[in-house]
Amino acid sequence: MEDKPKDEVTEQKHDPNNQLDCNNGIAILHSNSEILDLSTVDDNVFANDAQNSKKVPDSIEVKKSDSEVKESQPERGQWGNRLEFFLAVVGFSIGVGNVFRFPYVCYKNGGGAFLIPYFIALACCGMPLMFLELAWGQFSNEGPITAWSVCPLFSGIGVCACTMTAIVILYYNVIMCYSVYYMFASLTFGEVPWSHCQETTPTIWTSDIHVGDQICVEPRNEGAKIWTNVSYVTPATSYLVDDVLGLSSGLWHFGHIQWRLALALAFIWVVTFLCVVKGIKTTGKVVYFTATFPYFILFILLVRGVTLDGAMLGIKKYLTPDFSRLGDLSVWADAFQQVFYSMGPGWGGLLTFASFNDFHHNIQKDAVLVTMVSAFTSFFGGFVVFSILGFLSFTYNKPIEQIASTGITVAFETYPAALAKMPFAQFWSFIFFFMIIILGLDSEFGMLEALICAVVDSYPAKLLKYKLHITAAVSFMFFLSGLIFVTQGGMFLVTIIDSYFAIFGLLVVCFTESIVFAYMYGYHKFSRDIQEMLGRPPSRYFQCMWCAITPCLIVFILFSLFMRSGGSAKISYQGRVFPDYTPMLGLAMGFCVVLIVPAVGVIKLALNNWNWRLLIQPTTEWGPKFRRMSSVQTPTTTSNPYKTQMTVDSCI
Template identity: 30%
Template sequence: MKFKLPNPGLEDRILSYEQLDSLEEKEAGDRPKWDNKTQYMLTCVGFCVGLGNVWRFPYLCQSHGGGAFMIPFLILLVLEGIPLLHLEFAIGQRIRRGGLGVWSAIHPYLTGIGIASMCVSLMISLYYNTIIAWILWYFFNSFQDPLPWSQCPMNANSTGIVSECERSSPVDYFWYRETLNTTPNIEDDGGLQWWILLCHICAWSVLYICIIRGIETTGKAVYVTSTLPYVVLTIFLIRGLTLKGSLNGVKFLFTPDLAELAKPSTWLDAGAQVFYSFSLAFGGLISFSSYNSVHNNCEQDAVIISIINGFTSVYAATVIYTIIGFRATERFDNCLSGNILALLNMFELPEGYITDSNYDQVVQRLNETSPEIIQQLDLSTCNLRTFLSEGVEGTGVTCMFCCLVGLIFLQGSGNYWLSLFDTYGGSIPLLVVAFCEMFSVVYIYGIDRFNDDIEFMIGHKPNFFWQASWRVISPLIMLVILVFYFITKVSEKILYKAWDPESDNFPTLEEKLYPSWIYVIIFILAGIPALAVPLVAVWKCVMTKKRDKLHIDNIADQIQINDEIKKIPA
């Protein structure tokens, strides 16, 4: 028994196969195209591979028993990530519209899916550019000798080193005090930090230039931006493997603690990581595929990029864990406690280390290499391009608005706000959007039509794996993750970790409760994008009924007028 919801007018909203072939032959249409397949693939790799692979994946491995986390990650990558990636590539290539236009073409009531993707892309672009500003700040400071985070500064009287640095470490002090000037709680804003503000403006200026240049120009940059990070990681890996004890860290990474597999949190984090590392449900991948030839093999693309993405996550984790093994051996610390070496200090190994309390921030600092700066700028460009207008003026106004909103991350409490955005802005909305995408294609657009589209584009219909994944397995996995995510978040206290020199446990980050008003912010971050899908559908439905009623009333009035005219004697 097949289930498909009614969808009148679909044939009028999408191009027929004959029209697609005609446009292909004439090279017509108002959409630009990729110069070649390599440019397209590298752009997709640059969009998918980023901080999620280098920063988030190794941290989750550390939190969930090393190799144990790889098992659910790889399982969900196959059952959840690859099917949705193939679906986004195929639907964008078939309908030939961006992340917003695709869903309105399938059905006007589905416009909210594109709007939700837009909102998530906007929020993530806001704090990604803040990370880029931090990266630029470290990049500029890396030309000093000695490095400013390699030793503690003297106090005002030059009678000794600063107490806060002495009680923590030079790396922590430079990050929390010299860079962020962190406040002890989120309620104390601490004012703007002008040095980060300048880097912030610089980042948004470069991003604006990247956006207005379009894929014709920025597409060529991916030859460098998508490949150099692998060169840098390889250099770090070679350096790491020369260190004493590095193989102990690698052994821990690939030795699973099977008890972790029984914990729901391990599977939940693995599912969320698949979305994060693939950049699924952002709308960017749909936009990219819409610039392809209509007969491009999107199935092959999805498999290749998935393999590259999974490999990059494991490869980056291996690089990180060579350093973990070294630090555990050198300092006689347990790797699980999180005391590892920052890649920032890769070539000044005795001088810098990080703890589990500031793992996120310091691993972000490894991105101070210029290839990673460009790659993250490219990612922000792709995120923003999913909803920006083509006009230079509109793009400039939007970038200026985003730059102003991003000032919230440049305050002394900005680090806490960024963590809040990262935790709630890119979790629930992405799950909702991804579920709606798959449900819409299978049950509103129609799985049979979708199969015919793929056969038209690549020459054969999807096999049993794709069919089972799209129809049942992937939507069910996403629904289970979403339900358990809600259960987990509702049952736990909402805490954040604060850098407070007055705390008794300093330099350990102190866990504090968010103020009560933060729930309003969480609803704005997570609730509004997720609710955009049903709210837009209801609004479209109401407007359609009003328009139909008005049309009927006009017809009735016209009939009445005609009847009255007939009654007039000749």
């Protein structure tokens, strides 16, 4: 058969799959949803030739339909409703630090007077940073690394935040594995195991006692302390140090893995994986329980606590204001640091959760409400903790000052000692440690989801379909890496990371975020972005905070942190004194992570011919997802699209 000329369109038999609709010169090929805009072609192209055939150009513009564009874009997912997002943010922001760190920080910094700098810190740092990250995530629809398309020069901040998050996840799950250990240990028909001294710990009846030994003394034997130059501990402390931790002699003496803690760590990682296995589809359902149930347990513990002897003494100590402490700058620094521990900015979790929002969701209202809930939880947790401390003070006949503690000490030594003295100690112990697990899981969801999204969003077309496998691999890798924290010396690493490492990098991340959006991207542009989402720009209050107040206060906290690290106070844990260089070691670890920021910046500059002006401008990837999807529909040129056989006579 003789070949037809390429520029002629031959008549073919009717094919229902290749139907054409003709309207205003637009030919639509239904078989592949390609829209051929023939109205844009020069009229001369369709001039009749001698054979009265219709000629077409060799190339023509092809536009993809909305449905085809939508199918070509990977689906990140979206919250089922607004309540899921709100509960997820509440759960992420409110954790163990609100319940067990804030009360002690409040007590040692002036009691009720501490609430003044704390609420100021919430208004000047906590709420503005939360609103900034929620608005940023909702507008960009990206994770903590790819969201830095707003200013590529500082994309290392996203890598830095993810690195810090990964390290904190390691030790955060270790804290929860301690709770798992205690929770299952409380399932006994007899006394809880921390109600009496452990066999491996010397007691007042032990004959072979050396200077510096720790002697376990049960409450009924408090009057029989006959040894000098030794330290006395409660049965709860003995249980934690000798049975749970098997604590080594000091830093760098790791010893062997505590296999029961390793099993508890594996358990908590399996639970974490199952809760995030399908991203926000599962997390959004789990938070209905994990974000609300801790309040129910806290209320039960408070009701039980205030009925104990001496409870009012503890609460009075908690609330009694000492306004003279407000002249101490360290009190103000502690207030601002506590905000970063209890609100969660800088980790990437807030940004990631907001990236799954509807574009017009009112995140400003959520930022205000979550700030209020966080403040209430911290304040309310103080009543729960100090009612128990008052009971212990009454039981042991000791002043509150000798009993009050923070963090791990109050959660696994002080509180268990009080629970052991209550009737039905098994029940109270079980729900208490179950509450700690729930509080930790909520924060874990946000941090882990931020890491997963940071990976998947970098190459969504290739990696999104493997998100389940990536989540499983990351969880298993974290479990293996976390085993060093369940060795006999693991608690020393947990103490260093908790006290020094995390806060330094966190402050640098938040400071850079404020500077970038205030001065490089520009608060005017950011205000317009927020107005596009909410229908109104942010108030002058938020703009003032982002541009001046918040960055200056973060610098103040950093300065205070460095001043404290150079102090002469010795750091110890259960009689094991840390080396003098420990504070600087922790800050150095944080500084090494922060070095990622200039390193990535230099690489970006080198790859772009050192054009820094270009790198402080948003890329074409910056903006909401629907806007980027619409840009995909720009015309593309293809070689003669009419190679698909069809009839166009009726369309001309």
